Amino acid sequence: MWKAGWKALGPVSEGTMRVNIADRGADTQEFIEAMELGKDHYVVRSKSNRRMVLDGGRSGGKLHDFARALPTLCIRQVQVPSNHGQSAREAVVRVAAGPVVLAAPQVARGEHSQ
Numbered sequence: 001m002w003k004a005g006w007k008a009l010g011p012v013s014e015g016t017m018r019v020n021i022a023d024r025g026a027d028t029q030e031f032i033e034a035m036e037l038g039k040d041h042y043v044v045r046s047k048s049n050r051r052m053v054l055d056g057g058r059s060g061g062k063l064h065d066f067a068r069a070l071p072t073l074c075i076r077q078v079q080v081p082s083n084h085g086q087s088a089r090e091a092v093v094r095v096a097a098g099p100v101v102l103a104a105p106q107v108a109r110g111e112h113s114q
Contacts, residue, residue, distance in 0.1 A: 002026040003034045017041060029105055051103040070096035
């Protein structure tokens with residue numbers, strides 16, 4: 001679904017940069033690989049604590065552990081609406097970012113390379 005939606009956008013206009021923002025439903029090898037191959041920019045909320053790869057193909061630990069150790073860029077308060085019986089609330093979130101290379105899943109799901 002995410003990959004098909006992204007493809008429907010078509011190419012980016014000359015001189016512009018598109019940044020695709022996706023929730024954890026898009027945390028799939030298929031979608032991330034499509035972004036990489038399409039040379040598009042993206043931010044995907046992580047769902048899975050995936051294995052990372054270092055230079056030379058060595059294991060680089062787990063994504064969520066790496067993310068928690070990154071320096072804080074900012075802290076924000078966000079309003080979370082009520083949902084499925086939970087009351088609305090205010091949450092404090094920490095923003096951090098860093099480049100990673102993810103290992104392909106051991107069990108292929110969707111259409112992607114290994």
